[in-house]
Amino acid sequence: MPTLTTLEPKQLRDGVVLLVDFPELGGPLLFSHPREQWVACHITEIPELLHTVETAALAGHWVAGFLTYEAAGAFGLPVFAPRIDPSTLPLAWFALFPPPQTGVYPALDPFATRPFDPPTPTLSCEHYRQNVLTIAQKIACGETYQVNYTVESHLTPPMDPALLFLQLQMAHRFPRAVWIHHPNWEVASWSPETFLERWGTTVITAPIKGTRPRGTHPSRDIELACALESSTKDRAEHVMIVDMARNDLGKICQTGSVTVAPLMARRSFSTLHHLESRVQGCLNPKVGLAHIMEALFPAASITGAPKHRTMEIIRELEGRIRGIYTGSMGVIQPGGNCLFNVAIRTMVRTLSTKCSVGLGGGVVADSDPDGEWMEIFDKGRFLTEVPPLFGLIETFLVDQTGQVTWLERHLTRMAGSALTLGFPWDQSKANSLIQETVNQWVAEGTLPRVGRLLLTMQGQMTLSSRLLQPWPKSLKIRLADWRPDPLDMLSRHKTTRRDHYDFALTSAQQNGYDEVLLVSVLDKVLEGAMSALLVKIDGCWYVPPVEDGLLPSLWRETEMIRRGALVRSLTLEDLARAEEIIMGNAVRGGAGVERLEDTQGRVIYSNIYNNN
Numbered sequence: 001m002p003t004l005t006t007l008e009p010k011q012l013r014d015g016v017v018l019l020v021d022f023p024e025l026g027g028p029l030l031f032s033h034p035r036e037q038w039v040a041c042h043i044t045e046i047p048e049l050l051h052t053v054e055t056a057a058l059a060g061h062w063v064a065g066f067l068t069y070e071a072a073g074a075f076g077l078p079v080f081a082p083r084i085d086p087s088t089l090p091l092a093w094f095a096l097f098p099p100p101q102t103g104v105y106p107a108l109d110p111f112a113t114r115p116f117d118p119p120t121p122t123l124s125c126e127h128y129r130q131n132v133l134t135i136a137q138k139i140a141c142g143e144t145y146q147v148n149y150t151v152e153s154h155l156t157p158p159m160d161p162a163l164l165f166l167q168l169q170m171a172h173r174f175p176r177a178v179w180i181h182h183p184n185w186e187v188a189s190w191s192p193e194t195f196l197e198r199w200g201t202t203v204i205t206a207p208i209k210g211t212r213p214r215g216t217h218p219s220r221d222i223e224l225a226c227a228l229e230s231s232t233k234d235r236a237e238h239v240m241i242v243d244m245a246r247n248d249l250g251k252i253c254q255t256g257s258v259t260v261a262p263l264m265a266r267r268s269f270s271t272l273h274h275l276e277s278r279v280q281g282c283l284n285p286k287v288g289l290a291h292i293m294e295a296l297f298p299a300a301s302i303t304g305a306p307k308h309r310t311m312e313i314i315r316e317l318e319g320r321i322r323g324i325y326t327g328s329m330g331v332i333q334p335g336g337n338c339l340f341n342v343a344i345r346t347m348v349r350t351l352s353t354k355c356s357v358g359l360g361g362g363v364v365a366d367s368d369p370d371g372e373w374m375e376i377f378d379k380g381r382f383l384t385e386v387p388p389l390f391g392l393i394e395t396f397l398v399d400q401t402g403q404v405t406w407l408e409r410h411l412t413r414m415a416g417s418a419l420t421l422g423f424p425w426d427q428s429k430a431n432s433l434i435q436e437t438v439n440q441w442v443a444e445g446t447l448p449r450v451g452r453l454l455l456t457m458q459g460q461m462t463l464s465s466r467l468l469q470p471w472p473k474s475l476k477i478r479l480a481d482w483r484p485d486p487l488d489m490l491s492r493h494k495t496t497r498r499d500h501y502d503f504a505l506t507s508a509q510q511n512g513y514d515e516v517l518l519v520s521v522l523d524k525v526l527e528g529a530m531s532a533l534l535v536k537i538d539g540c541w542y543v544p545p546v547e548d549g550l551l552p553s554l555w556r557e558t559e560m561i562r563r564g565a566l567v568r569s570l571t572l573e574d575l576a577r578a579e580e581i582i583m584g585n586a587v588r589g590g591a592g593v594e595r596l597e598d599t600q601g602r603v604i605y606s607n608i609y610n611n612n
Contacts, residue, residue, distance in 0.1 A: 005030060007103040007422070009162040012181055016095060018064050019103065019179040020331050021169055021422070022339050023489040028103035028422045029331070031064055034095035038065075041084040046074035046092050050290040053094045057332040064331040065094030066180065066187070066343070067297060069322035075294045078312045082321045086184050087352035089323055093182075105170045105422040107458035108163070119153035119357050119380040128376075129369040131317045138313060139365045146240050146304040147313055150360025151376065152320060155383070161186045161349055170457060171386045172270040173421075175489050176341030178329040185350040187324050190382060192269050193276075193342040195299045195328045196292065200337070201283045203249065203292060207241045207301040208267070208342075209362055210234030210275035213378045218503035222481050228273050229266050229521075237362050238264050238275050244300035244307065245279040251295040253281030266521045268485045271381045276487075289338070299342045302326040304362065324348055325358030345382060357383070390490070390497040392417050392455040397468070397587045402442040404434065404451065406586055409554050414455060417493040424459030437463045450587050454496070468587070472514055474594035474607070475583060477528070479572075480504035480516040481599055484526065486549025494551055498529075505529035515583060517596060524548040525570040528583050532556035534565060534590070536580040541565035554586045575605050 005011070007030065012019060018031040036056075040049045046067075053063045070079045071091045084090055121128070128151065135147045165179045165188040176191040194206040212228040215221030228234060242260060249258045258281035267276045283292075304310035325348070330340030347357045359376045394410040404410075411430055418425035430453065441447050449465040482500040490497060504516045505528075515528045525544055527533055532553035535542050541563040546552050548569055559565060559582075575581060575596060584590030596605040 003101060004104050004419075004424075005101040006106050006424075007166060008106050009160060009166060012162040012165070012179060013186075015181075016183070017179070017181045018095070018097070019165075020064065020339075021174075021177040022331070023175055023420065024339060025331075026102070027420050028105070029100040030103045031062065031095075031097040031100045031331075034097050036096040038092075038094045039090045040071070040092040041090050043071070043074040043081075043091065046071050047290045047294075049092055049094065050293055051288065053096075053332060054289040054336065056096050057334060057338075058336050060334045062097045062099060062331065062334060063094055064097060065092065066324055066327060066329040067092045067293070068324050068327040069298055069302075071327065072298050072311070075297060077298075077308060078315055080315060080321050082323075087350055089185050089187075089348070089350065102419065103422055104424050105457055106166060108167055108170065117156055118377065118384050119155055119359060121151045121153045121359070121376065123151055125373055128373055132363055132367060132369040132372055134317065135313065135363045136365060136367065144304060144306065144310045144313055146237060146362050146364045147310050147317075148302045148304045148326075148360055149314070149363050149372075150302075150318060150322065150326065150358050152325075153357050153359055153376075153380065155347070155355040155357065159355065161188050161347060161355060164188065164347075165190075168382065168386065170422075171389055172382055173489055174269065174345065174382075175487070176339075178341060178343075180329070185348065187329070187343075187346065187348050189324075189329055189341060189343050189346040191329075191341040191344050191346065192267070192272075192274065193299070193301065193344055194339070195342045196296065196330070196338065196340040198292070198336070198338045202280060203253065203283055204278055204280040205245050205249065205296060205299070206276055206278045207238075207245050207299065208274045208276050209238040209241050209301055210264075211361065211375055211378060212273045213381065214268070214271055214273065218482065218500050221500070225266055225268065225273050225483075228275065229264075233364065233366055234275060235264060237364050238277065240305045240364075241300045241362070242277045242279060244305050245277075245296075248296045248300065249279055249281040252284055252287045252291055254284055257282035262522050266483075266485065267487060270387050271385055272378065289332070297328065298326060299328070301362075302342060302344065302360075322358060345379070387497075389457050390495045391457065392421070392423060393494050393496060394453045395587055396451050396453075397448065398438055398441065398451050398465075399448050402438050402447060404438065406554050407434065410453075410586070413494070413552065413554070414453070417495075418455065421490075421493060423455060423457055425455070426459070430455075430461060433461055433463055441465070471584070471588045471591040473591065475514045475591050476512065477515050477517050477583070477593055477596045478508050478511075478513045478601075479596075479598045479604075480508075480518045480529070482518070483521045484518055484549055486520040486522055486524065486526075488549065491549045492546060492551060501529040513597075519572065520549050522548075523571060525572065525575060526550045527553070531583040531585045531588075533570075534559055534563065534582045534584075535570060535575060535578045537574060537578050539579070542568050542570060542574075544568075544570050555584045555590065559584070559590065572604055578605055580607065581605060
């Protein structure tokens, strides 16, 4: 277990500090006390800066920092030339840091010191509408196909950006969140969007286009998600940006290596649904970070198409410097692998300015000015609409003698989730709580029971119990209406944030089913609301991979070993020809599926039909 540090607001303001919360890095990483810093105040300095920071990473160091939107001027793109002084952000800033500490989120109330007013745009609705109509005219004239038009907004009253960053990230868990504190400026980015991933010679960019708000009830949320997935406008807007990303990658990647998978998959974040595509390719030899940035920066999703002319239109209509907003922030690991966000949902405070946040969206030929104006406020909702904090849970069987089945494996799984998600964890405390409570149940003669260990984000633990409800001998299953986002950072952890799962299960049980089966937005079969899945096809057992977006079930792991099951992605077509399907969990064990139906009651699998 690495050394952990509690992430307090004061700590995030102690000198030059940078915090990244990217799931791929294994937990929130706190960088401090940089050994060296590099700053670019003129566009001519940026290529050399990028070469220098990459060289440092290849020499075995951690490097992190940012490029502002105006850094694109270094690559011949039309932007304003900002006036750089100590009170403003430079065009680019990177620092070489000692190895980071893994952070633990503090015992903060995400609703404390709030509410404040929603972000206030610096231009009127009428001014915004006129600019959208101007963009429509330019599209009609063939000057552009899509313009990512943005506005600057201010936050009032003044607040502590470090406290706000922690409060919001604890609750929202955006997958590309970054915090930077410098004596002259502070930046808090709660970004959901990936600008650049580099893993060896593989590079990936993942543009987001298409937006719907989340519903307050699972049924309404499903309606909004389906509306986005079927929207002709949003899909057309998205495809334009994907084509740009493919073309940009094609400049630096081997011929024929650029692919798109998935294309337009729905991503579901705490306040918004988006469409995302992942575009990847294999780099040509000797392509370095400066070459990658020259080809890709700034992200296609925050400019429009075609990039050069559209950025001229942006400069004309926005009439301001964007700064870090729609630039990129990220980290380069020792050896050169890197992760950078698109700096959207990003707040900035400098010595000379109050807290500001940029908001915007893509304008296309059939855009409705009023709808685009409302989308701006939808995108700012994350600042004022905070979901409840979630906890980690483990449920386990306590038998008649007081033995807890697979106790160490349950606690190991919870410890791993706590580390990744920044929860305080004390294994000896967990063991003591379980042992003392189980001894009490033994004395009371109330066993067997199902224990439920809850770990809160503040490190508090409680143990509750319920009577064991055994499985039926055979299960009747239906597909869930909800299609999970497999890249949701919480999908691989057992948490209390499971409204869609509980709603689907309750609805199914009310209609005579025993369990539901979840299929992801990528059409991959995942798991049940409370059970894992094993499938026998052509005499071999298979289980879906955790990477497809499911919980690492202990029962699944045990059955894999016992049955010699192989790991592979599964589809409904696979299940339709299965010889046998079993679902189970660590508490109830496994049971055979008698019948699987879709959401309309049509039979997908029946053990009667499939075995005759």
